Amino acid sequence: MTNPPSEPPPPTVDEPIAADTLPVRIAAAEAMRRLNHAMVAHETDPELLQRIAREANATAAIVEAGARRQRPIRQMKTQLWQTTPEEGQRLAHFEECMVSGRANPMGIAMQPRRQGDRIVADVNFGAAFEGAPKRAHGGAVAAVMDDIMGYVLLLTATPAFTGRLSISYRAPTPVQTDLVASAWMDRRDGRKVFLVGDLRTAEGDLIAEADALFVAIPRERLT
Numbered sequence: 001m002t003n004p005p006s007e008p009p010p011p012t013v014d015e016p017i018a019a020d021t022l023p024v025r026i027a028a029a030e031a032m033r034r035l036n037h038a039m040v041a042h043e044t045d046p047e048l049l050q051r052i053a054r055e056a057n058a059t060a061a062i063v064e065a066g067a068r069r070q071r072p073i074r075q076m077k078t079q080l081w082q083t084t085p086e087e088g089q090r091l092a093h094f095e096e097c098m099v100s101g102r103a104n105p106m107g108i109a110m111q112p113r114r115q116g117d118r119i120v121a122d123v124n125f126g127a128a129f130e131g132a133p134k135r136a137h138g139g140a141v142a143a144v145m146d147d148i149m150g151y152v153l154l155l156t157a158t159p160a161f162t163g164r165l166s167i168s169y170r171a172p173t174p175v176q177t178d179l180v181a182s183a184w185m186d187r188r189d190g191r192k193v194f195l196v197g198d199l200r201t202a203e204g205d206l207i208a209e210a211d212a213l214f215v216a217i218p219r220e221r222l223t
């Protein structure tokens with residue numbers, strides 16, 4: 001008995017999101033984030049939930065039949081380490097980032113920008129990021145602080161990975177509320193970069209403090 005001929009796997013694309021498709025990717029991701037949060041935050045008829053499951057599965061099958069995407073490391077190198085962000089510029093390490101990417105349908109969609117030697121970001125944890133009732137999940141808060149610290153490294157063009165991240169949760173982090181995260185470099189000791197930051201309400205009340213050690217990576221290791 002011979003096996004039926006198998007479908008050739010779809011090719012892999014290792015290019016950044018093309019500029020002409022970025023706006024529609026962002027729009028689709030935004031709509032899906034809205035739906036995700038709505039499903040968590042609202043009562044819904046079972047019939048509507050069945051329709052969502054049917055239509056989402058059908059759409060997913062179409063998307064999965066397309067070429068696979070893989071983020072190229074050269075994109076990271078050129079985008080991250082060859083330009084210094086301008087004051088006030090909206091930043092994105094990459095648009096699929098789970099914290100600050102606009103094109104991630106499951107992301108937090110934090111909006112970071114440069115403010116002098118700091119990175120400041122508007123963040124609003126949607127209903128799907130709730131942990132304890134009415135509070136954002138502590139892991140989501142940690143993700144925000146890790147990600148915003150990654151942007152501080154842009155200011156000195158220092159490629160580095162998080163080695164250690166510590167969060168002090170000083171007050172509940174409200175969901176569905178506009179908040180402000182900030183991060184800046186505290187000091188540097190050789191390859192060890194020490195960063196600090198905090199998360200505050202729009203009125204400036206402290207919610208969480210973060211400190212981290214990032215370990216700088218020699219550029220020749222970025223292959």
Ligand SMILES: CCCCCCCCCCCCCCCC(=O)SCCNC(=O)CCNC(=O)[C@H](O)C(C)(C)COP(=O)(O)OP(=O)(O)OC[C@H]1O[C@@H](n2cnc3c(N)ncnc32)[C@H](O)[C@@H]1OP(=O)(O)O
Nearest residue numbers: 076093146147150159160161162163164191192213215217
């Ligand atoms: C490379 C380009 C990246 C670009 C950035 C991505 C761009 C796109 C944005 C994505 C968004 C951003 C988000 C936020 C950034 C993440 O989230 S990064 C992801 C999470 N982190 C990781 O995956 C890191 C995993 N760990 C590792 O790869 C390696 O352990 C490390 C951290 C690179 C260090 O390894 P290593 O280069 O071999 O360093 P090593 O020689 O052992 O240590 C150097 C020094 O650091 C100290 N050290 C090392 N690790 C630790 C640790 N965990 N704790 C305490 N001290 C430590 C050592 O003790 C040593 O100190 P001294 O003896 O010199 O005093």
